[in-house]
Amino acid sequence: MRLPRQVSKQLAFVPLQDASGTIQLKLSGDDSVLEAMRSTPLESVISVRGTVQARADAVKNAKMRTGDVEVHVTDWQLLNAAEAALPFYPTQCHDTNLPKESLRARYRYLDLRRVALAENIRRRSRVAHAARCFLHSRYFTEIETPVLLRSTPEGAREFLSPTRVPQGTPPSFYALQQSPQQPKQLLMASGVTDRYFQFAKCFRDEDGRKDRQPEFTQIDVEMSFVAGADAAPWRIGGAEVRDTVEGLVHAMWDAAEMQERLPHSFPVYTYTQVMSTYGSDKPDLRFGLSIAEAARDLEAEQALDLLVLPHTTLADGSTLKLSAREISALLQRKDGTRSEIEHFKAHRNDPDALASLLLQKSRHVASVQPTVAQLRELLAPYLDAANLFAPHEPDAKLPRTIRCDVFVARRNLPVHGSSTEMGDLRLRIAETLAARYRAVYSAVPHIMWVTEFPLFTRADQEKQELVQGRWSSSHHPFTAPAAQDVPRLLDALRSAPPDATAIASIHGQHYDLVLNGMEIAGGSVRIHDPALQEAIFRSVLDLSDEETHRFAHLLHALKCGAPPHAGIAIGFDRFMAILCGTSSIRDVIAFPKSSSGADPLFASPAPLEEGPANEMTGQLAAYGLKRAT
Amino acid sequence: MRLPRQVSKQLAFVPLQDASGTIQLKLSGDDSVLEAMRSTPLESVISVRGTVQARADAVKNAKMRTGDVEVHVTDWQLLNAAEAALPFYPTQCHDTNLPKESLRARYRYLDLRRVALAENIRRRSRVAHAARCFLHSRYFTEIETPVLLRSTPEGAREFLSPTRVPQGTPPSFYALQQSPQQPKQLLMASGVTDRYFQFAKCFRDEDGRKDRQPEFTQIDVEMSFVAGADAAPWRIGGAEVRDTVEGLVHAMWDAAEMQERLPHSFPVYTYTQVMSTYGSDKPDLRFGLSIAEAARDLEAEQALDLLVLPHTTLADGSTLKLSAREISALLQRKDGTRSEIEHFKAHRNDPDALASLLLQKSRHVASVQPTVAQLRELLAPYLDAANLFAPHEPDAKLPRTIRCDVFVARRNLPVHGSSTEMGDLRLRIAETLAARYRAVYSAVPHIMWVTEFPLFTRADQEKQELVQGRWSSSHHPFTAPAAQDVPRLLDALRSAPPDATAIASIHGQHYDLVLNGMEIAGGSVRIHDPALQEAIFRSVLDLSDEETHRFAHLLHALKCGAPPHAGIAIGFDRFMAILCGTSSIRDVIAFPKSSSGADPLFASPAPLEEGPANEMTGQLAAYGLKRAT
Known part of the structure; x- marks a missing residue:
């Protein structure tokens, strides 16, 4: 129980807080009792005895959940006094006056007293339980898999943990699991259950990525005996996983008591559709601003895409407009080189002039040669549309009139990768506008499946080190x-x-689940035919004998009679962030690490302690290791 | 679906297995269909279409859950063929012909097809869910705490995980959490919830201990605003934790559908009681064989304890007896030195002679000088008792007649530590007898709380390295x-x-929960007064400024107004082993490691791969590390 106070002479009113909420205490009469309360530091812990009574109508507080009552205190006791001066006072913090993040991170146990943050953590618990109850009701079995695993050649950078070895032996390591991918496939092969799930702690040693945590939680799901190809728009297998996840997401959504509704079934798009129209494999459909494929109809090899920048008048009469300077800044590449994207102005009142201008500029960016008439036809819906910047699906909450005066062109239809330059620009435009006009993003959540990704890629920069010019799997090799x-x-x-x-x-x-432009889940039907799996390892991915051997246990498990199976992993932290209406996953983790992976509360990571007997050398030596310098 | 087969000429009966059980298929007629089935290897995966029909009365199989029916197959399809020769055939394995453990460990995905093992894993899932449902129904909040933590000076040996550091910087490490002890106390100090729990993955680098796993799961619980000292026999605080755990254990017990019942409330013993009577702080009360304190009544400083070895006639007329050779072997110390324990024979028919002999021998082992009359009085119940080897509580299932002819004496009443030599002997006697007579252990589970442990000790050999002759906390310093x-x-x-x-x-x-001689949970009321906590750090445990500083965040959290709090951790793996009737926790973990910490399936731990560009040096160098030799 926390104790901000508000004391008068013969009468004291004290708001008392615990994890369930806040209630007002009324202390009256005995002067020494009041004096003791007056001298108790804020945030001290007290125990109270008294009677709950209705407040007089005049002093009822409708803004407070317990505002109709107060506790008339007959006796109270100090259980643990707080220090007179704390680093900050969580009950006095609001969105507008938050102490800086580094201070709150260091004293996370104080920050967790803020109602908004504490409610996120409690909501996470309720949502996790709802997810488990849903999955158990569908006869899933929760199975724990090892955190201490072996290093795998695919995937992101791992954390290692050395083990003690005899002197002279090469150092030996566990790798902390990046995901339970192989264990869960082995579980399917084993037949111990045909419906597995796990809230799995996973570990990736990636820095330089905003809002990533070195350890994170995923809801890992795998099902066996899944059926094969389904009907359009879901033309792949694994429909059982889709149905399970849709039910699961609804159960979690309801547990979070979200106001807006999700559609009963989630719409399905193909990778090609979303990359063409939004330039991203995880498009945010809370706003329109779609990319027109000028060249699709023209059958040119190099496409000319058009992105129409809005000049919008909001319902309240204000104008949604980007300045020339802002547009220029948006088109700037991070590395300072010239963007492949060009922009130019035009007037809706003169579509022919616009088309001519566009055609002229397009020569710089694409080899296509559409006619003015073709371009004019292509542009017509944009010059006309009242829903240019409205969300992808009709949304009554954003009535607007639209006028456009900026267009952007770029070349190349996307084939691989997770976003195009045009798609990135689309997001930056929305962000820039949203910074000024809050209403840019629809309040209605937009969720979708993206399917039919390319299976192999040479484009993933992140894995370049491992791949060395070879094909790599867009998702994973299974x-x-x-x-x-x-x-x-x-x-x-x-x-x-x-x-x-x-x-x-x-x-x-492969299938990804995208909510409000964020990938919250990804999964696939797996290969269950050992011959096909081995062919992909050796002939496509070009793995050496030694590299293939590292998957020997998986290949052998497939040879022991493994059923067809498919699965998915839901990024629980990120999904919780959406369910808590926060942009940072640090707001839904009790003790998060900073973006550099440091933990200011527990002061980790840290060098080994140098004990009296040179413990550091001793501990490292036990691992067959020593300091490099 | 698995497929052991049993095929005749025009008719085939095939037992088909999946995670839900086994059913008999009946295939008849078409010769090519039968031939295809005949040539399908065992353990292949098939899909079947047909009708479920009642079997004729004559061929119903009462031993099989689905023995009243069979599936008349109209169509079937091979989904994935198994290889013709598998390392072993799980459906043909029974308790008596199990392949050796190392083979089963390597092909764990095959071993998990054994119904007994698979049922353990599925039961674990049901029990875990029942535990969570119980805790949520009691308004507990599940909160995840970091696995990547900082090294702590107390506790067992940790696993470390190096992080990438700039060149020339000393290597820097996370430590994998040994338990969420500090995080959960910080949660209580934060007030984010007053009832926390977590299924926490914990890590300890201990080898040489039978049936320990480097990673294990504990159900971690902490409650704030716990009341103070309770009435006897629970004379300490934390009664709320006791009540919660008793409810929780019952919920898990019921979910496992155990036949035997647990008592509604668990009996409570003090450390002194169990160490005196059973020579262990986690006594197995499924059998009696209690230790008599000869000297307690004599008020001698050095006690003379008596352990009465049974010579028992079972109800069926067989005799429960140890041979002289067995007794001699039991008394042998592992290191070959002479035990402090002495044994000698006597006859119940001549208690005076026995007392004299005992007195004579006791001079070697204790400084007490009881009289013959005193000893005779002390021995009387043993010479007389019909329940000498019966369980501690009355158990109708073990009717026996008892005759004793061996006594053992030892000196020293226990003050610290987890067992006495006499207590260890007691267990060895029971094990030796149980190897021959199965009925030695009662089938009724025996559960108990042990409380009032000594707070500090100098006796814990495990922590000697850290403690260096100083006091250490018997449990932990909080x-x-x-x-x-x-x-x-x-x-x-x-x-x-x-x-x-x-x-x-x-x-x-401090309180431990002991079930059938195994500690399945341990916890305590924590210190919430920062001054007392710091005095214990500095004045009792003699921590240096630097060592104390490592607890600075905890001390500061207590100074910010922390409520009184108490908690416990339940060893989930071990409890599950009991609930599955197995002696090894490896039987309740999907992918366990060997006792040396090796994982034969995933082949971990392992040296780093030596890539084409000397990757090993590269990866270690990124951590500021290199090979020691």
């Missing part, structure tokens, strides 16, 4: 190719070297 | 002293050096 693409893949592998164009065109049975 | 002992502790600290006898006599508000 993802099954789309059923209709398998014959083409096998054909491609028959030629030596394998047919690169064919390989690039193979789609995977 | 355990509160018993309320009635606090004035004595503060007195003891006023003298310099602190009064060692007084310190040794202080009891802690």
